[in-house]
Amino acid sequence: MVRVSSASAAEPSRPARVSGIDKIERRRVALAESALKTLGELGYARTSLREIANNSEFTHGVVHYYFRDKVDLISYCVRYYKTKCAQRYDEVVETAGSAEELAAGFLSKMAQTLVEETPMHRLWYDLRAQSMFEEQLRPDVAAIDQLLEEMIWRILTRYADLSGTEPAVDAPTAYALVDGLFEQAVVNYAADPAGARDLLTGRVEQVLPKLVYSA
């Protein structure tokens, strides 16, 4: 489990009672969730602290009570987000009994998250781009990239296993390829929400077998 709380926040002197620290943490999470919703809608650049506060039940001063500054908040959000996104396919990987079943489960889950969590994916690609310019974001972004790479790698190795063969590319390559397809789908989704889904599944389906040696 990732300890999101050990961040670099102001850490106001903690109250004596045990529930206090948790309460603070819960407020942080609530703020982060609200912030993520706004961020996903508007993107990193256009999201101000006031906008985040407006779209939440809090006022803009509260943000500064729980986070040192904007980067601290965004950073926290990214780390919070991270803990939620990289285990999406784990169940599919564990329960699939054949390569076809795994592929089908992966594809359907992928299409589902594309549709249901579009804003989050948009935000992710935005943040990764921002990290190229804003050094402070790089560690967090790199950590998520790592997590996602491992996620894809788990899927691919299991897929190869079930096919009685081995991956034909290494982990970073596999991740870059699948991510390229997914990002394309996310970008296209803005223009054509209806078609993007099927195009994605079709393309991943096309590519997946090429990532392992033929059995």
Place this chain on the structure above:
Amino acid sequence: MVRVSSASAAEPSRPARVSGIDKIERRRVALAESALKTLGELGYARTSLREIANNSEFTHGVVHYYFRDKVDLISYCVRYYKTKCAQRYDEVVETAGSAEELAAGFLSKMAQTLVEETPMHRLWYDLRAQSMFEEQLRPDVAAIDQLLEEMIWRILTRYADLSGTEPAVDAPTAYALVDGLFEQAVVNYAADPAGARDLLTGRVEQVLPKLVYSA
């Protein structure tokens, strides 16, 4: 040839002489080039018109003399950029006499542009991400994506030709895959400028043969 000038700019009433319109166009290009330099350095979000003017030989008022507003400028920049980037590999495609030669030329050119035009690539991925939030950018971004897809497709079909076979994926898929690898390299380049180059070439080398049917 793309007519960049037919944009939506203010279009001040043109002087009678023929050189006048060209002079305006040349100023626009000069401003765009300066803006692109700043944009590549700072990214879309952090680049203000004043910053663009400061890093150029002009003052911030001139920008508004030649461009209606900020989006008009950025839009123009993107379209100007587009005309320069999608023909990078054309010479390699035309002169290569064998599949290996084509692959080698492609890889070396790709590595070269990664290193020499890093800011431009960063900016491109930034802009594409922004286009998911800013509708006005979408047409321009989509046009560039299209151009790049065709570029990759020219390379792949020629590569298949020279190998005496055919592409095993369609154009959008091929583009998404290669682009995934390239974007990963651009992001990594920020953290590790030395290693990113070789990692990219290695990975593309690994993948390229899998995009065509084995001869």
Place this chain on the structure above:
DNA sequence: GACTTTGCTTGACACTTGTCAAGAAATCTC
């Protein structure tokens, strides 16, 4: 050389931004 058009500079405007601080409100402690 006067006059008009074009090109550019400067300074201002309305607005948004992140940040902070003073104090009200709520909560806890005894």
Place this chain on the structure above:
DNA sequence: GAGATTTCTTGACAAGTGTCAAGCAAAGTC
């Protein structure tokens, strides 16, 4: 329930933003 502590609200600040307009400089026109 009084007092202390935590939590939150409100209003303000300086800095930065896009935009524009008034006026100066330069170039072209007759």
